[in-house]
Amino acid sequence: MIKEKNLRRFTENIFLSIGCPKKDAKLAADVLISADLRGVDSHGTARLIGYVRLFDHGRLNPNPEIKIIHETPSTAVIDGDKGLGLVVAPYAMKVAIKKAKRYGSGWISVQNSNHFGIAGYHSMLALPHDMIGWAMTNAAPLVVPTFAVEKMLGTNPIAVSVPAGNQPPFVADFASTAVAYGKMEILQRKGLSAPIGWVQDANGNPTDDANAVKNGGGLLPLGGDREHGSHKGYGLGAIVDIFSGVLSGANFGPWVPPFATAGFHGVAAEQVGKGTGHFLGAMRIDGFRPKEEFKASMDTWIERFRNAKHIENQPVLIPGDPERELEKERRANGIPLNDKVIEDLQGLGDRFGVKF
């Protein structure tokens, strides 16, 4: 268990050590710490070493010149200049919010970026402005479309944040797959098998092998199989990919470059665009209804769903509830890190002379 403050300072210092400007280091650390606080452990400081590897291999520009390369009043494409997605996405969100202030909504497709951490962080940036926030990103291929035996899509998450009045905001943040790959990694570490419906093997058959994705299989789209609507999960992942990759001029589909793991950190010889792509958006709620009216209705929505009749001992949750609860708890009591992550962070500390 480590105090948020200490982990945050350490993370900032590592980003400073690879050459990020102070403001960017602070922001990038904030995105990772937010994931750790909200319980999305796979996207928190566990990934810090991956970003450093991207830097080591020349795939990450620690001091990028992020810029708008094309725009209309309510749309734009941003070139991330190989920067940290953790910094590029909030920049794009800022542009979306500015456009929404003036024109009602702003929609930004981003090329030439890297992994942007948790999608929810970026969508939530719209909330203080009384706006609805959207964030999506494509990612390296792990997912098999319906009927395919080839990995073609990333876990391509979608996050949508909606402000409320007296209630806390609605924050949906989910991958377009049955499960996040992080869950498979946990099973692998523990030597456990996976429930049927999460992955398929190299021949396209259902399997409980937690290593299936490594062995030629793939993660299944949300829905699992055709009979249970996997073509919908595939469609959703495809939409995210097209908005993030094709609209922006980034890579898309099987060409999206992988995050740097210990085993692999290169990119495919063939590229169809620049880096990883994101799609960010903001809509003013008073572009539709008076603010207070909307917020009162949103409170009604949340209260009604939270009080829906439910199975024994498990009330219905509002998207964002579990993460917010965990954040409160971890802010108070600290963030649990597993041994492998601690080892990685200590290694980074040793290398850059930063005390962990």
Next chain:
Amino acid sequence: MIKEKNLRRFTENIFLSIGCPKKDAKLAADVLISADLRGVDSHGTARLIGYVRLFDHGRLNPNPEIKIIHETPSTAVIDGDKGLGLVVAPYAMKVAIKKAKRYGSGWISVQNSNHFGIAGYHSMLALPHDMIGWAMTNAAPLVVPTFAVEKMLGTNPIAVSVPAGNQPPFVADFASTAVAYGKMEILQRKGLSAPIGWVQDANGNPTDDANAVKNGGGLLPLGGDREHGSHKGYGLGAIVDIFSGVLSGANFGPWVPPFATAGFHGVAAEQVGKGTGHFLGAMRIDGFRPKEEFKASMDTWIERFRNAKHIENQPVLIPGDPERELEKERRANGIPLNDKVIEDLQGLGDRFGVKF
């Protein structure tokens, strides 16, 4: 089997008979016939009698004054004046396209409407303008959120259409549930049971009872159960509901009024907004990249996915492929109607003196 032309003329005449202006009758028929051609039989002329029932019960204004009641350059709310969703949604889409032409994108939330037919029809209206189209709608509650034993959401579909170059467009159109309710009705008619993972019973347990939804159970969100990501399907359905209902001032969640069936055609005593809500959007592709560049990339996307390695005898499909194939076939050979639908249509013909 009935010729498209004949079914179209008949449908137009029924809409004329309840007092729709000629232009509206033509448009409404076009939406229903499009569903029949594309194989979404549950949303085609099978529903014509339902629209007439809505009219009979004073819930449908055949000659509505549809109007913008609030707007910014890129957003608006439209009041459908209790009109046919089949007419209101294309009106809203036209406004979205106009805004997109001028400001890059247009996003319209609609209140006081009725069932809008197939979502894909509306999203596809953007394609001839070289725009990406969005269409979503809320609907009467049939779906249980994760952990709930109460129907709280409609099947809340999402459609996204994306233009391509040499390839036909990408048209995703899917409910946020494991299956559409139409599939349950087919099973009911045939006395068959449902696969586990489509519905739950009144106590929240998995069941294969095709009548479960009628007997206090509910349709399951895409994902099926918590372990397989039903909270993601629930989140998706919730997003559609909030964008369509809460943003517009329509009803939302369990308050969305039902389509008129033979058994039930009223609305709940308590209403939290006006009628049914939709959300329509259009984004210019050259609001992001030069048109030809985008289309070439989109062709690459489609070709790569269509040629992905696949299981035996079943290639990977691009969203929209099966519907387009079927449309070609049915335009040539006619539209199959089941006996119940033929009986309903003949009844309407007799009532209004229109030859079927």
